[in-house]
Amino acid sequence: MDVYEKIYAKNEEMAKVLSEDLRDKKILCVNVLGSPGAGKTKSLIQIIKGLEFENYVIEGDIEGDIDTVKLQELGIKVTQIDTHNACHLDSPQIVDALKDFELEEGIVFIENIGNLICPAEFKIGEHLIMLVTAVTDGSDKPYKYPLAFQKANIILVNKTDLQPYTDFDAEFFTKGVRYNNKTAPIFYVNAKTGEGFEDVRSFLVDFYQEFTKE
Amino acid sequence: MDVYEKIYAKNEEMAKVLSEDLRDKKILCVNVLGSPGAGKTKSLIQIIKGLEFENYVIEGDIEGDIDTVKLQELGIKVTQIDTHNACHLDSPQIVDALKDFELEEGIVFIENIGNLICPAEFKIGEHLIMLVTAVTDGSDKPYKYPLAFQKANIILVNKTDLQPYTDFDAEFFTKGVRYNNKTAPIFYVNAKTGEGFEDVRSFLVDFYQEFTKE
Numbered sequence: 001m002d003v004y005e006k007i008y009a010k011n012e013e014m015a016k017v018l019s020e021d022l023r024d025k026k027i028l029c030v031n032v033l034g035s036p037g038a039g040k041t042k043s044l045i046q047i048i049k050g051l052e053f054e055n056y057v058i059e060g061d062i063e064g065d066i067d068t069v070k071l072q073e074l075g076i077k078v079t080q081i082d083t084h085n086a087c088h089l090d091s092p093q094i095v096d097a098l099k100d101f102e103l104e105e106g107i108v109f110i111e112n113i114g115n116l117i118c119p120a121e122f123k124i125g126e127h128l129i130m131l132v133t134a135v136t137d138g139s140d141k142p143y144k145y146p147l148a149f150q151k152a153n154i155i156l157v158n159k160t161d162l163q164p165y166t167d168f169d170a171e172f173f174t175k176g177v178r179y180n181n182k183t184a185p186i187f188y189v190n191a192k193t194g195e196g197f198e199d200v201r202s203f204l205v206d207f208y209q210e211f212t213k214e
Numbered sequence: 215m216d217v218y219e220k221i222y223a224k225n226e227e228m229a230k231v232l233s234e235d236l237r238d239k240k241i242l243c244v245n246v247l248g249s250p251g252a253g254k255t256k257s258l259i260q261i262i263k264g265l266e267f268e269n270y271v272i273e274g275d276i277e278g279d280i281d282t283v284k285l286q287e288l289g290i291k292v293t294q295i296d297t298h299n300a301c302h303l304d305s306p307q308i309v310d311a312l313k314d315f316e317l318e319e320g321i322v323f324i325e326n327i328g329n330l331i332c333p334a335e336f337k338i339g340e341h342l343i344m345l346v347t348a349v350t351d352g353s354d355k356p357y358k359y360p361l362a363f364q365k366a367n368i369i370l371v372n373k374t375d376l377q378p379y380t381d382f383d384a385e386f387f388t389k390g391v392r393y394n395n396k397t398a399p400i401f402y403v404n405a406k407t408g409e410g411f412e413d414v415r416s417f418l419v420d421f422y423q424e425f426t427k428e
Contacts, residue, residue: 136373
């Protein structure tokens with residue numbers, strides 16, 4: 001094993017332990033991926049404000065606390081990880097950040113670094129990967145970033161209000177998603193207005209019930 | 215020096231040699247950065263179609279040749295690098311890719327991987343970094359991805375046609391850019407219609423003249 005493989009293996013092992021530990025405590029961990037500006041934070045706000053769970057957010061950022069402040073102002077329990085130019089979060093960072101909460105049964109959302117590549121490669125203890133993309137990002141994204149779309153368990157296509165002004169082709173997009181991923185549901189949403197988020201929340205509620213069943 | 219530092223140092227060294235070699239041959243090398251879907255390829259098409267140089271494009275992609283085919287169909291000299299999940303291009307890849315061209319005096323544009331983080335950290339022989347962002351990406355990007363904005367020599371803000379439908383705040387954006395970067399000019403463009411690209415081309419022509427002055 002070379003040095004890269006060792007780091008990777010160590011992260012994977014820690015992610016597995018963390019994921020099992022959270023499951024035992026009935027805490028669902030959602031890893032939120034997306035490119036810069038796709039609307040990850042705004043989507044989280046829409047999801048959380050209608051979700052009757054204890055919700056926690058870990059904000060991953062290169063630098064700055066713009067999103068953390070936004071969430072705090074809404075009374076959402078949030079803590080921040082600054083990666084200082086690292087392009088993804090890793091499991092040790094998550095284990096550390098979780099110490100900032102007194103966790104009860106519920107959902108931890110982790111907003112990963114805005115990047116469709118590296119975050120898809122590193123597990124961070126999640127039970128679910130939520131990918132946020134936007135119609136303004138273009139319908140070719142599943143073809144260009146296949147790993148992120150392959151690993152996603154749920155896909156949000158944001159900024160539907162801008163669809164009439166773009167050349168976003170939903171059929172081409174879905175075809176690209178399905179080439180990589182047969183099962184992840186695709187939800188068209190507008191994080192500005194909240195449109196479409198009811199279905200996202202229903203999906204999460206159902207998933208949580210299944211997740212805590214036994 | 216640990217293993218990471220060694221790889222990084224080797225890349226930097228190779229970038230320096232490549233950059234000098236290209237300069238001797240009066241070939242300007244432009245490293246094009248931007249997040250997924252910001253409009254890097256479309257911007258390149260607009261730039262190149264009005265630019266009276268020998269132009270070459272190296273397309274960096276995780277996977278797939280969608281953008282390369284687009285450029286080929288327009289008669290643009292293009293070659294492709296597939297990084298297979300690596301999040302940035304590096305100098306050895308560029309040295310290899312350049313062998314696909316019979317280079318004459320002119321401009322090589324390198325479309326880096328769609329990512330605002332890693333590509334900003336690795337030199338690839340460029341003399342100029344062009345950063346492409348879009349109004350739909352949000353005006354907070356310079357605050358969240360400071361390194362990319364700090365290193366940019368020229369900044370394009372694309373999709374101006376969508377500005378009325380977004381909350382993009384040009385003043386806040388400029389403030390964020392200037393916090394990191396005092397000099398890079400900011401051009402508002404629309405790669406769909408070509409609006410604003412005349413100024414971008416003028417900048418490149420002037421830069422090239424200065425560059426080849428000796």
